[in-house]
Amino acid sequence: MAGTPPSQAAKHSSWTYAEQHAEEDAAIAQARLRADDLGVESVSPGTGAALSALAAGTGARAIVEIGTGAGVSGVFLLRGAPEAVLTSLDPMPDHLAAARQSFRESGIPSSHTRLISGYAQQVLPRLTRGGYDLVFVDAEPEEAEFYAEEGIRLLRRGGTLVINDALDRDRVPKPAVREARTQAMRAVERRLKNDDDLTTALLPTGTGLLLAVKR
Numbered sequence: 001m002a003g004t005p006p007s008q009a010a011k012h013s014s015w016t017y018a019e020q021h022a023e024e025d026a027a028i029a030q031a032r033l034r035a036d037d038l039g040v041e042s043v044s045p046g047t048g049a050a051l052s053a054l055a056a057g058t059g060a061r062a063i064v065e066i067g068t069g070a071g072v073s074g075v076f077l078l079r080g081a082p083e084a085v086l087t088s089l090d091p092m093p094d095h096l097a098a099a100r101q102s103f104r105e106s107g108i109p110s111s112h113t114r115l116i117s118g119y120a121q122q123v124l125p126r127l128t129r130g131g132y133d134l135v136f137v138d139a140e141p142e143e144a145e146f147y148a149e150e151g152i153r154l155l156r157r158g159g160t161l162v163i164n165d166a167l168d169r170d171r172v173p174k175p176a177v178r179e180a181r182t183q184a185m186r187a188v189e190r191r192l193k194n195d196d197d198l199t200t201a202l203l204p205t206g207t208g209l210l211l212a213v214k215r
């Protein structure tokens with residue numbers, strides 16, 4: 001039986017405390033500054049720490065990322081799994097250039113990153129089915145269902161799909177919010193939860209992380 005629910009204020013301070021659990025170094029700080037200059041969002045500190053732990057836990061050797069940005073999430077993924085090769089997709093050349101610099105400053109060898117300039121809708125279908133241990137989705141919330149389907153196709157058994165911003169900045173739990181991106185996140189949560197071949201969890205970390213492990 002669930003206990004007494006915590007107050008909203010207590011929940012918020014727990015969330016803040018958890019976000020501060022992660023310590024960030026100068027290379028991450030620089031990557032965040034580059035992201036700010038480009039006007040592109042980066043994963044929160046708590047999400048970054050979760051990505052490192054997930055990449056380490058899956059013993060990832062091959063990772064796909066949809067939405068490179070300035071490389072903040074990519075650095076966290078590769079810190080968790082330093083042996084892995086990160087295939088990261090983004091259509092914006094200036095974002096990819098920033099990410100390249102972030103990886104360099106974090107000491108990540110270029111042989112561990114495959115940065116592909118292009119739209120995920122065109123690139124994902126060309127990637128190898130079952131060839132990846134972890135797929136991280138962090139682009140266009142409205143396309144989340146398509147990215148989830150492609151992500152599941154790309155994963156090996158035991159691999160993990162991670163969808164960022166799964167709570168759509170706290171809008172998902174509010175039934176009155178009917179925006180396309182909020183609805184898309186609700187739809188992808190239902191789709192993954194109802195799939196017997198997946199084990200799922202929805203974490204309140206950052207702006208929400210939806211996890212699905214392929215059985």
Ligand SMILES: C[S@@+](CC[C@H](N)C(=O)[O-])C[C@H]1O[C@@H](n2cnc3c(N)ncnc32)[C@H](O)[C@@H]1O
Pocket residue numbers: 040041042043066067068069070071072073074089090091092095118119120121138139140
């Ligand atoms: C929120 S940012 C990613 C941030 C990054 N994951 C991080 O935490 O450092 C979203 C990125 O998705 C990219 N993007 C937008 N549409 C895309 C698409 N169709 N395919 C791949 N990437 C896309 C944007 O250019 C942007 O860089």
